[in-house]
């Protein structure tokens with residue numbers, strides 16, 4: 001009789017789950033998720049590691065995982081506490097023989113696995129399954145992987161066509177005796193002290209957590225609405241559900257396997273041919289992969305102010321400008337609109353993320369790590385490798401040799417929000433202005449500005465001057 005515990009973490013799915021497949025060999029199986037309330041406390045940089053939007057999404061994902069497990073004859077046990085205390089206690093109490101889980105790339109999560117392993121009296125098997133490739137499939141040792149994305153991509157691309165995700169079609173082993181009595185209802189947001197997020201009609205996408213919703217979105221974007229065919233033209237847009245795949249929240253908590261996305265994309269290309277759009281989406285999945293291997297390789301060094309660069313010197317300020325940025329009150333409408341969308345919905349477009357991150361680092365000269373920490377609390381799709389990797393990359397302290405990427409925020413506003421529809425959506429206080437003034441309220445005369453309830457930008461950057469007029 002082999003009794004196993006399957007520890008779910010950022011892999012809340014049944015599809016293409018190597019640890020779940022390995023667990024099918026057991027005679028009894030206890031599927032477990034440990035919710036650590038420490039995530040709700042302020043992190044060393046201030047913001048919480050888990051905010052209300054992602055917590056809502058997580059609880060929905062756990063409910064969906066439980067429903068999926070039930071369909072296969074099992075259930076999910078959700079326990080609040082520290083994994084290194086909860087798991088050894090359960091193993092001992094239920095007389096289990098082994099623990100199975102998927103591996104992690106981020107230092108905090110890797111340290112947690114190490115602590116659990118250390119506290120256990122039985123083996124803990126870590127299988128790889130949240131990336132496109134396993135480490136043994138890399139064409140070079142991890143330490144020799146290129147640190148520049150284009151070289152990484154060229155090296156890996158061929159490899160990535162070879163493997164297939166594995167669907168879950170089997171019945172699961174029954175629960176160990178006594179486990180059913182431990183099952184409890186999931187915690188609610190209010191029990192976690194978070195309160196319900198407000199429904200926001202302008203939200204870019206009605207995200208709901210869980211594997212069925214993830215697979216439905218994948219099916220829809222690729223096969224039904226076929227939004228994917230417009231990806232190349234629409235991916236820099238700011239409004240609406242179709243400008244990009246919106247798959248990231250499910251990829252981040254593992255409700256969706258990246259290999260499933262890659263396999264479906266390849267299947268689509270086999271039927272309808274490759275296009276710039278399908279290739280571009282593939283490239284984005286490779287960016288995700290790049291940041292995962294980068295974080296695994298460099299570990300906590302990526303979280304330092306100067307990141308992976310001995311010679312770089314990123315700004316270190318942290319003052320009221322940071323708080324104004326967080327609250328969407330900088331006086332730069334495109335930045336403020338994005339920051340308000342983030343806090344109200346947990347979402348921000350890819351273009352928006354680049355603009356606000358550049359603005360914090362280059363225009364406000366603030367320490368990029370605090371921006372990354374704010375994103376960590378608020379993003380629905382927060383993922384350690386993609387978040388800290390993109391932030392470090394924009395701040396110019398990542399593994400590649402480039403310096404900080406500086407975006408001209410007003411130029412971006414003119415290019416990507418030409419009729420000010422996006423800033424009008426999120427900044428109601430500007431709706432009374434003529435459209436051509438909504439990106440530049442800082443140019444209004446004192447009497448015009450007086451009734452606005454919007455902060456006035458103190459200094460107008462020199463390089464904005466050509467874009468002050470919307471005709472520019």
Ligand SMILES: Cc1cc2nc3c(=O)[nH]c(=O)nc-3n(C[C@H](O)[C@H](O)[C@H](O)COP(=O)(O)OP(=O)(O)OC[C@H]3O[C@@H](n4cnc5c(N)ncnc54)[C@H](O)[C@@H]3O)c2cc1C
Nearest residue numbers: 244245246247248284285288350353381382383386387390
């Ligand atoms: C400062 C900053 C912080 C970011 N933080 C995160 C984060 O915490 N979690 C996260 O998933 N993405 C993050 N991104 C990357 C990117 O913005 C999001 O993945 C993307 O906007 C999600 O929307 P989508 O699913 O519609 O993406 P699509 O454009 O449809 O792309 C498909 C998938 O490719 C991956 N992808 C796309 N762009 C990137 C990228 N630049 N880096 C890594 N993977 C990418 C994502 O998994 C995404 O779901 C960040 C980008 C920046 C500039």
